[in-house]
Amino acid sequence: MRTFRVGGAVRDALLGLPVNDEDWVVVGATPDDMILSGFLPVGKDFPVFLHPETREEYALARTERKSGRGYHGFTFHTSPDVTLEQDLARRDLTINAIAQAEDGSLIDPFGGQQDLRRKVLRHVTESFREDPVRILRVARFAARFHEFTVAPETLELMRAMVHEGEADHLVPERVWQELARGLMEARPSRMFEVLRDCHALARVLPEVDRLWGVPQRADYHPEIDTGVHNMMVLDMSARLAAPLPVRFACLTHDLGKGTTPKEVLPRHIGHEERSADLLKKLCNRLRVPNECRELADVVAREHGNIHRSQEFGAAAIVRLLERCDAFRKPERFEQILLACECDARGRLGLEEQAYPQRQRLLSALAAARSVDTAVVAAQARDAGLAGDAIGARIHEARTHAVQHAQTSKASAA
Numbered sequence: 582m583r584t585f586r587v588g589g590a591v592r593d594a595l596l597g598l599p600v601n602d603e604d605w606v607v608v609g610a611t612p613d614d615m616i617l618s619g620f621l622p623v624g625k626d627f628p629v630f631l632h633p634e635t636r637e638e639y640a641l642a643r644t645e646r647k648s649g650r651g652y653h654g655f656t657f658h659t660s661p662d663v664t665l666e667q668d669l670a671r672r673d674l675t676i677n678a679i680a681q682a683e684d685g686s687l688i689d690p691f692g693g694q695q696d697l698r699r700k701v702l703r704h705v706t707e708s709f710r711e712d713p714v715r716i717l718r719v720a721r722f723a724a725r726f727h728e729f730t731v732a733p734e735t736l737e738l739m740r741a742m743v744h745e746g747e748a749d750h751l752v753p754e755r756v757w758q759e760l761a762r763g764l765m766e767a768r769p770s771r772m773f774e775v776l777r778d779c780h781a782l783a784r785v786l787p788e789v790d791r792l793w794g795v796p797q798r799a800d801y802h803p804e805i806d807t808g809v810h811n812m813m814v815l816d817m818s819a820r821l822a823a824p825l826p827v828r829f830a831c832l833t834h835d836l837g838k839g840t841t842p843k844e845v846l847p848r849h850i851g852h853e854e855r856s857a858d859l860l861k862k863l864c865n866r867l868r869v870p871n872e873c874r875e876l877a878d879v880v881a882r883e884h885g886n887i888h889r890s891q892e893f894g895a896a897a898i899v900r901l902l903e904r905c906d907a908f909r910k911p912e913r914f915e916q917i918l919l920a921c922e923c924d925a926r927g928r929l930g931l932e933e934q935a936y937p938q939r940q941r942l943l944s945a946l947a948a949a950r951s952v953d954t955a956v957v958a959a960q961a962r963d964a965g966l967a968g969d970a971i972g973a974r975i976h977e978a979r980t981h982a983v984q985h986a987q988t989s990k991a992s993a994a
Contacts, residue, residue, distance in 0.1 A: 584606070586605055588604045590604060592693070594681075595694065606641075608642045611661060620633060628640065642659065643663055644670075673715045716742060716781050719739065720775040724769050724770075725763075749784055769828065769832075786863070823916075834877070834884055836855070837852035837855030886901055891937065944990075
């Protein structure tokens with residue numbers, strides 16, 4: 582019974598990066614051996630155990646064989662006879678197929694260290710093609726290690742997998758899991774660049790894929806191409822350390838531009854509502870968490886109005902705050918504004934420009950929230966009002982508060 586550290590922990594240590602999670606593989610043992618040693622069994626599809634003290638995962642060395650379509654189409658084999666090299670051979674990339682023995686020595690049968698030095702993402706064996714999730718994983722690793730290139734033979738293999746229909750059998754939960762992780766990497770646009778290069782983006786996220794080649798007005802978008810702009814917005818969200826809901830909103834804020842009739846291009850009248858409709862279908866298909874889908878919906882519908890809010894009077898600003906549900910969810914409204922700032926700065930030559938709309942709207946929200954709505958409602962009821970009429974009084978009071986704050990600021994200036 583021998584234990585080896587494997588996978589990302591070895592890779593990141595060799596790159597000088599922090600090691601957050603450690604995975605281990607055990608060679609020469611049976612499930613009974615592990616249980617007798619105090620390990621706790623947790624694996625459903627194959628034997629995985631938790632260390633009795635560290636709670637880190639220890640998996641028995643295994644081989645796998647394709648038995649059907651998609652992520653679940655595998656049968657696994659574990660026994661004390663399975664070697665470390667056989668276990669490493671089933672892994673996705675050479676940089677993830679390096680093991681470290683207890684004495685610190687490295688076992689690297691597939692040249693992972695060389696690929697780390699050359700900054701190459703390369704598949705281990707032809708068995709790569711048996712798992713379509715690996716297409717997404719390679720794209721995610723490209724977003725994390727954005728200075729790495731995908732080996733030409735690996736890219737060709739990924740294209741062949743897409744052509745053979747493997748990408749059509751991806752499980753929605755796994756697509757979202759990999760997408761969410763890729764969005765949080767240092768250069769998220771690289772994930773979508775790789776997915777486009779292997780033709781998988783059109784299968785997984787056709788709403789995003791169709792944005793490339795769609796022109797926009799050059800006076801608003803010097804980069805012109807909608808797909809290029811979308812990736813610039815996404816990378817700006819990474820630069821500004823935005824959380825996942827904001828990054829997802831950045832990815833999906835302009836989906837409607839992909840369905841603009843050609844005869845009206847480069848204008849995109851009404852694209853906000855079309856974006857929201859496409860977003861709903863995308864979120865249902867991938868089972869996107871509510872926190873992400875709700876924020877993205879508001880950004881898709883209102884980002885144009887937020888950009889133009891510098892021109893709004895107090896009443897229009899309060900209506901915008903109400904549509905964004907900013908009074909009930911002020912923290913989410915801050916994230917909405919961050920997504921809009923990413924949109925404004927995700928444009929060629931405008932990356933360093935200020936976004937005063939953000940602070941102006943936050944100040945307006947603070948002024949409007951200073952209104953004691955309970956007092957206003959009580960006064961309205963005393964005057965014989967009810968229902969929508971009370972809401973109108975509250976809206977009027979908030980508008981007055983915003984107007985007063987704007988006037989005071991202008992006087993001070």
